[in-house]
Amino acid sequence: MENSAKPRALYEQIKQHVVKEIDAGLLRPDDRVPSETQLSRAFKASRMTANRALKELTEEGRIVRIQGVGTFVARPKPDAALLEIKSIAKEIAGWGGKHSCEVLLLAEESADEDIAARLGLVPGDKVFHSILLHKDRGVGVQYSERHINPAVAPDYLAQDYTRITPSDYLLETAPVQAAEHVIEAVRCPAHVLGHLQIDAAEPCLCLTRRTWSFDRVATYSSMISPGFRYKLKGLFNRGTI
Amino acid sequence: MENSAKPRALYEQIKQHVVKEIDAGLLRPDDRVPSETQLSRAFKASRMTANRALKELTEEGRIVRIQGVGTFVARPKPDAALLEIKSIAKEIAGWGGKHSCEVLLLAEESADEDIAARLGLVPGDKVFHSILLHKDRGVGVQYSERHINPAVAPDYLAQDYTRITPSDYLLETAPVQAAEHVIEAVRCPAHVLGHLQIDAAEPCLCLTRRTWSFDRVATYSSMISPGFRYKLKGLFNRGTI
DNA sequence: GGCTACTACTTGTCTATACAAGTATAGATA
DNA sequence: TATCTATACTTGTATAGACAAGTAGTAGCC
Numbered sequence: 001m002e003n004s005a006k007p008r009a010l011y012e013q014i015k016q017h018v019v020k021e022i023d024a025g026l027l028r029p030d031d032r033v034p035s036e037t038q039l040s041r042a043f044k045a046s047r048m049t050a051n052r053a054l055k056e057l058t059e060e061g062r063i064v065r066i067q068g069v070g071t072f073v074a075r076p077k078p079d080a081a082l083l084e085i086k087s088i089a090k091e092i093a094g095w096g097g098k099h100s101c102e103v104l105l106l107a108e109e110s111a112d113e114d115i116a117a118r119l120g121l122v123p124g125d126k127v128f129h130s131i132l133l134h135k136d137r138g139v140g141v142q143y144s145e146r147h148i149n150p151a152v153a154p155d156y157l158a159q160d161y162t163r164i165t166p167s168d169y170l171l172e173t174a175p176v177q178a179a180e181h182v183i184e185a186v187r188c189p190a191h192v193l194g195h196l197q198i199d200a201a202e203p204c205l206c207l208t209r210r211t212w213s214f215d216r217v218a219t220y221s222s223m224i225s226p227g228f229r230y231k232l233k234g235l236f237n238r239g240t241i
Numbered sequence: 242m243e244n245s246a247k248p249r250a251l252y253e254q255i256k257q258h259v260v261k262e263i264d265a266g267l268l269r270p271d272d273r274v275p276s277e278t279q280l281s282r283a284f285k286a287s288r289m290t291a292n293r294a295l296k297e298l299t300e301e302g303r304i305v306r307i308q309g310v311g312t313f314v315a316r317p318k319p320d321a322a323l324l325e326i327k328s329i330a331k332e333i334a335g336w337g338g339k340h341s342c343e344v345l346l347l348a349e350e351s352a353d354e355d356i357a358a359r360l361g362l363v364p365g366d367k368v369f370h371s372i373l374l375h376k377d378r379g380v381g382v383q384y385s386e387r388h389i390n391p392a393v394a395p396d397y398l399a400q401d402y403t404r405i406t407p408s409d410y411l412l413e414t415a416p417v418q419a420a421e422h423v424i425e426a427v428r429c430p431a432h433v434l435g436h437l438q439i440d441a442a443e444p445c446l447c448l449t450r451r452t453w454s455f456d457r458v459a460t461y462s463s464m465i466s467p468g469f470r471y472k473l474k475g476l477f478n479r480g481t482i
Numbered sequence: 483g484g485c486t487a488c489t490a491c492t493t494g495t496c497t498a499t500a501c502a503a504g505t506a507t508a509g510a511t512a
Numbered sequence: 513t514a515t516c517t518a519t520a521c522t523t524g525t526a527t528a529g530a531c532a533a534g535t536a537g538t539a540g541c542c
Binding site for chain 4: 277
Binding site: 249250251252286287288289290293307308309310311 | 494495496497498499503504505506
């Protein structure tokens with residue numbers, strides 16, 4: 001995960017200097033970054049060179065610049081590109097529905113062989129396990145089951161998931177480094193039928209997701225939705241069109 | 242899809258000029274882009290301003306610059322972010338299968354109201370229509386129906402789709418500016434059942450996709466696969482994809 | 483108190499110039 | 513023929529300076 005290339009270019013040295021201070025925690029989100037003139041003096045560079053360094057860091061999303069005010073460390077984003085699949089709550093809000101959530105299970109368990117393998121743990125290790133039912137105007141839209149690596153989100157069980165979704169909580173708590181998605185059409189498992197109030201023949205969309213944080217598997221979740229109540233939509237644009 | 246912002250900044254004007262030529266197809270992949278000095282003369286700007294324009298376009302992935310040689314239009318990538326959904330042929334190859342393709346229809350038709358609306362045409366306009374059946378070891382895996390805007394791919398009908406897939410042909414012919422995906426779980430339509438040799442109760446994955454090229458809707462397609470024979474998988478990494 | 487004007491700072495854009503470094507080509511040389 | 517060389521291009525980096533535009537604070541005024 002490290003990359004300590006030799007920065008022969010001056011603007012690269014400046015970039016690296018600022019990035020290091022951010023990564024080391026010396027500069028925290030919203031902290032002020034030295035101004036162009038300060039940096040150019042410190043590195044005996046022209047202002048344009050400091051400008052280039054800060055401009056590129058802006059494009060990389062590490063800092064935020066406000067004309068007339070200054071430069072500040074950016075707060076880590078919820079990473080749009082990484083998980084284009086919106087949280088179910090926002091999805092429902094987007095089509096004008098009324099989201100609610102029922103907590104069917106929220107507990108600590110011992111990982112069985114399958115779960116341990118998927119989370120990169122050893123069978124018997126503690127894992128957090130949650131089952132939620134998302135509803136739109138009282139109708140079940142998504143049955144979502146999650147297994148969480150406690151090392152990544154120790155306070156997962158203490159949250160109130162009728163108010164914030166696990167996705168939202170986890171995004172705040174553990175920055176997502178990578179994500180794996182599998183989307184399938186399946187028959188609804190028998191034990192889920194009642195919660196979604198659908199017929200066994202109804203095709204369902206099943207989204208299985210694993211996420212990685214801090215170089216570990218953070219979550220393994222699987223979400224089931226009736227095909228006629230839920231679709232996945234994605235619009236991808238190139239550049240600034 | 243339009244956005245003709247006023248480019249008050251000179252470097253923005255230069256960027257926009259180059260992007261327009263690429264999007265319009267006047268500059269095609271691997272074509273030479275005017276050099277910094279040429280652009281600076283044309284826009285009465287300094288070389289640094291042209292440099293900034295081209296540098297930013299490089300970071301946006303639209304062009305490729307080689308020191309000492311020149312600047313060239315980038316070839317559309319294996320399209321990491323835009324279409325993470327691989328072509329069915331590569332997908333099947335990936336899991337070690339043996340792909341084949343049966344052409345069920347390949348014709349020019351008049352657009353009905355629905356198709357015309359989706360393609361941004363007028364009912365009665367000519368469109369290309371294809372229906373293909375993708376197989377793995379002779380078993381139907383995906384039934385895919387496409388409507389193509391002839392303006393974007395005039396030679397679409399002349400291709401041999403038992404050898405190359407429409408996706409591959411279209412990606413070469415028309416650079417994708419944007420794409421819209423809808424993924425659903427559905428029951429298999431009656432007229433498709435026979436081709437896929439499945440039961441009517443079998444849940445199917447339906448992927449509907451629209452793509453834009455040259456500022457027009459290029460394709461509207463819908464692909465249906467049996468849930469137990471086909472899944473969508475995606476792996477997203479932060480940084481280097 | 484509430485208002486304006488001024489100042490001191492910030493970032494944003496642009497210029498004109500310079501040199502370094504990489505590449506391709508034509509021409510001279512061995 | 514094969515190889516070196518000069519040259520004419522390209523992009524990459526860096527400088528010093530200029531003005532525009534936006535913001536925050538302060539001082540002075542009504």
